[in-house]
Amino acid sequence: MEFLIISGMSGAGKSQAADILEDMGYYCVDNLPIALMPRFAELCLASQGRYERVALVTDVRERESLDGLLPALDGLWDMGLDYRILFVEADTSTIVRRYKGSRRPHPMQEAGGSIEGAVLREAKALEPVRERADYIINTTGLTTSMLQSRIRELLSRTERRFAITVTAFGYKHGLPIDADLVFDVRFLPNPYYVAQLRPLTGLDPNVSNFVLARPEAREFMDRLCALLDYIIPLYAEEGRYALQIAVGCTGGKHRSVAVAVELVRRLSEKRENVTIALRDIEKE
Numbered sequence: 001m002e003f004l005i006i007s008g009m010s011g012a013g014k015s016q017a018a019d020i021l022e023d024m025g026y027y028c029v030d031n032l033p034i035a036l037m038p039r040f041a042e043l044c045l046a047s048q049g050r051y052e053r054v055a056l057v058t059d060v061r062e063r064e065s066l067d068g069l070l071p072a073l074d075g076l077w078d079m080g081l082d083y084r085i086l087f088v089e090a091d092t093s094t095i096v097r098r099y100k101g102s103r104r105p106h107p108m109q110e111a112g113g114s115i116e117g118a119v120l121r122e123a124k125a126l127e128p129v130r131e132r133a134d135y136i137i138n139t140t141g142l143t144t145s146m147l148q149s150r151i152r153e154l155l156s157r158t159e160r161r162f163a164i165t166v167t168a169f170g171y172k173h174g175l176p177i178d179a180d181l182v183f184d185v186r187f188l189p190n191p192y193y194v195a196q197l198r199p200l201t202g203l204d205p206n207v208s209n210f211v212l213a214r215p216e217a218r219e220f221m222d223r224l225c226a227l228l229d230y231i232i233p234l235y236a237e238e239g240r241y242a243l244q245i246a247v248g249c250t251g252g253k254h255r256s257v258a259v260a261v262e263l264v265r266r267l268s269e270k271r272e273n274v275t276i277a278l279r280d281i282e283k284e
Contacts, residue, residue, distance in 0.1 A: 012090040
């Protein structure tokens with residue numbers, strides 16, 4: 001049985017994640033009291049296969065809840081339940097904006113206090129849960145369809161396949177917040193300064209050749225792939241089922257895209273479930 005615990009920040013999208021999981025065939029329970037979690041797990045285990053995929057939404061809004069959650073999680077292990085935790089978060093400014101738009105108070109907002117202060121207090125309280133999380137999704141800037149794709153990508157590990165995502169990004173647009181490994185390719189020649197290449201992207205063969213044909217680029221790709229061949233099995237041995245690799249250049253349109261495409265090509269020669277995300281390719 002798959003038992004997924006969804007936790008995270010208020011306003012980050014936990015209930016939305018549960019809706020997506022329900023569409024994926026999970027039996028979802030939203031905001032179950034932590035005290036009932038062990039009994040609920042017992043019922044699921046005793047269901048004789050009726051509940052093969054279960055998602056449970058819980059959160060921590062008071063110190064007492066946090067003190068109860070961590071022992072409850074330990075108790076699930078003692079029961080032999082191989083659960084996983086999906087932690088949903090968003091940037092503070094994003095959560096503040098969402099609450100202002102909804103006109104609802106934040107659950108941890110004190111009388112006369114600010115939403116931002118409440119968000120920061122909740123983030124601090126949730127740190128121990130976040131540290132235990134198997135999956136972390138930051139919903140800042142994600143549409144519903146993007147969130148759905150992200151969840152499906154992460155949970156492809158249901159088939160126990162190690163999922164690798166290579167994201168091309170531009171430093172001027174910020175680092176991908178969920179990246180496990182970040183590689184800076186701004187040392188490579190920049191097609192932006194070649195007039196005929198500037199309007200193109202790293203998907204164009206002319207740009208790709210410009211970036212990757214140089215000896216230093218070829219050696220970088222060889223060394224990078226050798227490193228990943230070594231460390232990916234180590235991540236898998238530690239119980240990880242997914243790896244987020246980010247490749248960055250200045251704008252995210254030329255060098256990072258060319259390198260990301262080539263990296264995906266090489267990784268796909270040895271592995272399944274390798275995908276690419278071109279985060280900033282349409283940005284100026």
